[in-house]
Amino acid sequence: MSSAPGADPGPDFELASAFPEVTWLRQAAAAADWAAVRQYHDSLPPGTDRAFVVGVLAKVDGFEHTLRQQLAAVPYDVLALTVLGLRLIEAGWEIRTDARANDVSREQFKAFHEHLGEAEQLLIRATAFDPSYDAAWAARLTTALGLSLGQNESRRRYDRLARYHPHHFTGQARFLHKLYPKWGGTWEAAHGFARECLLAAPAGALNGGLVAEAHFEHWLDLGAGDKRAEYLGQPHVHAELVEAAQRSVFHPQFARPYGWVTVQGSFAAMFSLIGDTAQAAAHFRALGNLASEFPWSHLGEPAEQYVQHRDTALRGRR
Amino acid sequence: MNPQDHQAPQNGQSAATANAIHLTEVDGIPTLFAYAPGPLRAGLVFRVGIADETLARAGVTHLVEHLALYRQGLADYHFNGATKAAFTHFHVEGAEHEIVDYLHGVCASLADLPMERLETEKEILRTEESRREPGQLPLWRYGAQGYGLVSYPEWGVRNLRPEDVRHWTETWFTGGNAVLWIAGDRFPAGLALKLPPGTRRPLPAVTSALPTTPAHFSDGQGGVLLDAVVTDTAAARLYAGVLERELSRALRQEDGNSYTAATDYTSRRDGHALLTAFADSLPAKQDAVLGGFVDVLAALQAGRVAPADLEAVRTRADAGLTAADAAVRRLPGAAEDLLAGRPPRGLDELRHELWSVTPGHLHAVALEAAGTALLQVPSGHSASWAGYAAAPTRSTYAVTGRRFDTVAKDGSALVVGDDGVSVTVRGRDGSDLAVTVAYRSCAAVLSWPDGGRRLIGTDGLAVAVEPGLYGVDAHTMAMLDAAVPPHARVQLPPRQSAPRAEAPASAPAAGSGGAAPVRRTGGQTAALVALFLLGGLFAFVALATTVFGHDPDSGTGEWLGLSGFLWAVTGLIVWPAVRILRRTRRV
Numbered sequence: 001m002s003s004a005p006g007a008d009p010g011p012d013f014e015l016a017s018a019f020p021e022v023t024w025l026r027q028a029a030a031a032a033d034w035a036a037v038r039q040y041h042d043s044l045p046p047g048t049d050r051a052f053v054v055g056v057l058a059k060v061d062g063f064e065h066t067l068r069q070q071l072a073a074v075p076y077d078v079l080a081l082t083v084l085g086l087r088l089i090e091a092g093w094e095i096r097t098d099a100r101a102n103d104v105s106r107e108q109f110k111a112f113h114e115h116l117g118e119a120e121q122l123l124i125r126a127t128a129f130d131p132s133y134d135a136a137w138a139a140r141l142t143t144a145l146g147l148s149l150g151q152n153e154s155r156r157r158y159d160r161l162a163r164y165h166p167h168h169f170t171g172q173a174r175f176l177h178k179l180y181p182k183w184g185g186t187w188e189a190a191h192g193f194a195r196e197c198l199l200a201a202p203a204g205a206l207n208g209g210l211v212a213e214a215h216f217e218h219w220l221d222l223g224a225g226d227k228r229a230e231y232l233g234q235p236h237v238h239a240e241l242v243e244a245a246q247r248s249v250f251h252p253q254f255a256r257p258y259g260w261v262t263v264q265g266s267f268a269a270m271f272s273l274i275g276d277t278a279q280a281a282a283h284f285r286a287l288g289n290l291a292s293e294f295p296w297s298h299l300g301e302p303a304e305q306y307v308q309h310r311d312t313a314l315r316g317r318r
Numbered sequence: 319m320n321p322q323d324h325q326a327p328q329n330g331q332s333a334a335t336a337n338a339i340h341l342t343e344v345d346g347i348p349t350l351f352a353y354a355p356g357p358l359r360a361g362l363v364f365r366v367g368i369a370d371e372t373l374a375r376a377g378v379t380h381l382v383e384h385l386a387l388y389r390q391g392l393a394d395y396h397f398n399g400a401t402k403a404a405f406t407h408f409h410v411e412g413a414e415h416e417i418v419d420y421l422h423g424v425c426a427s428l429a430d431l432p433m434e435r436l437e438t439e440k441e442i443l444r445t446e447e448s449r450r451e452p453g454q455l456p457l458w459r460y461g462a463q464g465y466g467l468v469s470y471p472e473w474g475v476r477n478l479r480p481e482d483v484r485h486w487t488e489t490w491f492t493g494g495n496a497v498l499w500i501a502g503d504r505f506p507a508g509l510a511l512k513l514p515p516g517t518r519r520p521l522p523a524v525t526s527a528l529p530t531t532p533a534h535f536s537d538g539q540g541g542v543l544l545d546a547v548v549t550d551t552a553a554a555r556l557y558a559g560v561l562e563r564e565l566s567r568a569l570r571q572e573d574g575n576s577y578t579a580a581t582d583y584t585s586r587r588d589g590h591a592l593l594t595a596f597a598d599s600l601p602a603k604q605d606a607v608l609g610g611f612v613d614v615l616a617a618l619q620a621g622r623v624a625p626a627d628l629e630a631v632r633t634r635a636d637a638g639l640t641a642a643d644a645a646v647r648r649l650p651g652a653a654e655d656l657l658a659g660r661p662p663r664g665l666d667e668l669r670h671e672l673w674s675v676t677p678g679h680l681h682a683v684a685l686e687a688a689g690t691a692l693l694q695v696p697s698g699h700s701a702s703w704a705g706y707a708a709a710p711t712r713s714t715y716a717v718t719g720r721r722f723d724t725v726a727k728d729g730s731a732l733v734v735g736d737d738g739v740s741v742t743v744r745g746r747d748g749s750d751l752a753v754t755v756a757y758r759s760c761a762a763v764l765s766w767p768d769g770g771r772r773l774i775g776t777d778g779l780a781v782a783v784e785p786g787l788y789g790v791d792a793h794t795m796a797m798l799d800a801a802v803p804p805h806a807r808v809q810l811p812p813r814q815s816a817p818r819a820e821a822p823a824s825a826p827a828a829g830s831g832g833a834a835p836v837r838r839t840g841g842q843t844a845a846l847v848a849l850f851l852l853g854g855l856f857a858f859v860a861l862a863t864t865v866f867g868h869d870p871d872s873g874t875g876e877w878l879g880l881s882g883f884l885w886a887v888t889g890l891i892v893w894p895a896v897r898i899l900r901r902t903r904r905v
Contacts, residue, residue, distance in 0.1 A: 120703050159573070
């Protein structure tokens with residue numbers, strides 16, 4: 001995602017702006033340099049959310065050829081299995097689109113399920129070979145959603161991930177989706193899980209972002225009108241957001257790990273929507289001009305929404 | 319025969335010698351003997367079983383087994399008979415003269431069955447039905463023929479005539495088709511086996527109802543079941559043990575979603591074995607049990623075998639081979655092997671094979687099992703996402719012929735053609751789905767006096783022809799009856815309720831395609847009645863205590879405690895009955 005041309009302080013949606021190594025990683029993947037990709041991945045420090053790196057690689061057009069070649073040579077290459085699995089998931093969702101189920105054609109659903117099925121089987125092999133591999137479990141939480149596998153199965157997958165990675169942000173965010181009512185969960189379960197993750201996480205970790213994300217999704221779900229305003233007006237919502245931000249992005253030990261732009265953006269959006277411009281401004285200042293599609297794409301045109309909310313916050317108008 | 323020919327090993331010899339199996343003969347019948355302390359034990363085994371029958375004659379072997387044992391009456395030594403898929407066992411344990419009497423009696427009965435008992439034994443078989451535990455996997459794997467018949471009720475028994483039973487006995491229960499085994503401290507004196515002459519029969523043909531494997535089907539609420547055909551080796555046997563440990567560890571200990579996880583290993587004696595695995599599930603946790611099950615299999619397919627698991631299973635298997643009664647336990651299987659043309663194997667050879675198994679061998683078994691697997695998942699679930707193709711629940715074509723729409727006009731129709739019958743239904747995508755049974759591949763036609771018919775194809779798919787439901791005229795029904803091969807006909811007694819026009823028509827959907835439902839066995843029905851009676855009694859006492867038992871002298875705590883206890887006992891009694899009710903269906 002490139003920034004809007006001409007807009008001077010316009011938001012920068014480019015992932016590589018926050019994480020410069022992304023550029024290098026994309027180039028290595030595009031050049032089919034599997035050895036370099038693998039070496040980079042394997043040298044990541046323990047505790048890194050490797051689902052982020054796998055996510056970057058899975059978006060590189062044509063990389064599937066390299067991955068299939070690698071798997072033909074080494075059928076149990078866990079990284080190749082996982083990236084190819086995620087690439088197929090992305091391709092499947094592109095076919096399905098984000099439209100409501102009623103607006104998706106039978107052919108689209110068929111192709112979507114075929115892609116997801118193939119992805120899942122690659123990922124089953126990945127987790128079978130290395131049950132401690134975080135990115136594969138995180139991807140299997142996504143396939144569990146698309147394949148409608150049930151709340152308990154998603155929970156089992158999350159628990160398997162958490163055995164090795166108890167504070168895995170991407171995994172938690174994916175499982176949180178399953179807990180939303182639209183996927184068969186309840187708001188009580190979703191908020192409960194987000195809070196549980198916040199309290200269990202080490203100080204300054206990203207996990208508090210789940211609290212903001214759950215409130216954002218809940219607010220979205222209420223549709224336009226009074227109910228939304230009512231929701232944001234609840235003191236406990238504001239208090240929970242303040243607490244979550246203090247334990248995560250505003251904690252002195254916060255070190256901007258992979259995914260931080262989305263989390264900080266979620267806090268910025270929530271405080272802006274509530275009308276707490278002071279809090280919102282603090283988050284926007286921390287972001288500089290960095291942005292991610294979520295949550296802004298849910299509010300309208302992402303760049304416009306970002307600028308509008310930021311300008312309001314920084315001008316201090318309520 | 320002359321008992322002096324047999325040099326039974328003496329006490330005090332090594333386990334290997336003591337456990338040796340000696341091959342000899344009694345009246346031309348191959349006989350396996352092993353030295354063993356304790357009472358004499360013997361078994362007469364025939365190469366015949368359910369898989370040799372046809373669906374319309376299913377139960378004939380079991381009926382012969384019952385008739386052959388009738389004259390043993392109420393003998394006070396221990397004896398038994400067992401009809402399995404490809405073998406029938408007559409087993410006895412007792413003093414020397416008792417063994418001899420029993421075997422003489424069985425042979426004499428087989429030569430001249432007590433046909434005056436025919437109808438009574440039929441009744442007994444109908445109430446027995448307790449061997450119907452293999453469930454549905456065989457019928458989905460093999461169809462309504464051969465090894466698949468173990469899944470079906472004994473529909474043939476009712477219509478068997480004395481001459482049918484006699485013919486079956488003369489064909490299969492012959493000296494040429496038998497093997498005897500004996501375990502004891504000496505060979506019994508005066509033993510003679512007078513059986514009619516006959517030839518050794520080959521093993522039943524292995525049929526298939528699965529176009530592709532791995533495959534799955536959905537039915538029942540009892541958890542997840544798997545079977546797989548693997549090469550019959552020590553490694554495969556150990557793999558079954560390792561799989562059980564892994565399933566228990568993952569599904570019970572770690573996930574906490576299953577209470578029972580178990581596996582079984584049954585040699586088919588044709589160089590292959592059937593591996594089965596099962597994990598139960600709380601109704602609410604079925605999705606997670608299925609997911610965990612798939613992942614346990616995947617881990618073993620990835621070669622992730624814990625060496626400690628292999629050693630634990632191997633040590634247990636070796637203990638089984640070297641135990642004092644090891645030979646006795648091996649003899650029935652060795653007799654089956656011999657009937658299948660596989661000579662008995664020495665203990666050293668078996669132990670050598672056992673100790674040669676490496677994790678790599680188990681990995682190979684896991685991959686072989688993955689390729690042939692059939693998974694039964696609870697109703698409402700699928701395993702397509704995990705790469706298990708849906709087993710067929712409909713046919714690839716519909717016959718052409720006279721079409722009868724349902725009276726209820728729900729879009730489904732019955733088509734009666736010259737070659738067979740089809741039920742068609744409009745699928746969700748607008749295409750016609752069909753279940754077809756061709757007359758020439760019809761395993762059985764169930765006929766009820768009310769005119770209802772159910773045609774079951776050898777592939778296990780079934781078409782219900784209900785004249786009232788489809789408005790089929792008498793002429794067409796007569797044509798259909800005439801077109802069906804006579805040997806496939808099964809006359810059944812009046813049923814409690816025939817399907818009526820206003821009831822929803824049975825559509826060729828998953829589960830109703832070829833699946834015989836999980837039938838409630840006679841034992842389970844008896845248990846139901848007993849448990850509910852007992853439960854009712856306790857419920858009454860509990861109610862009485864709760865309502866009238868509050869004695870001011872002894873305090874409320876005691877009263878509450880007693881009432882609670884009585885209600886808890888009531889619950890404990892009724893719960894198994896509820897479980898039986900939920901797991902089974904009346905047919």
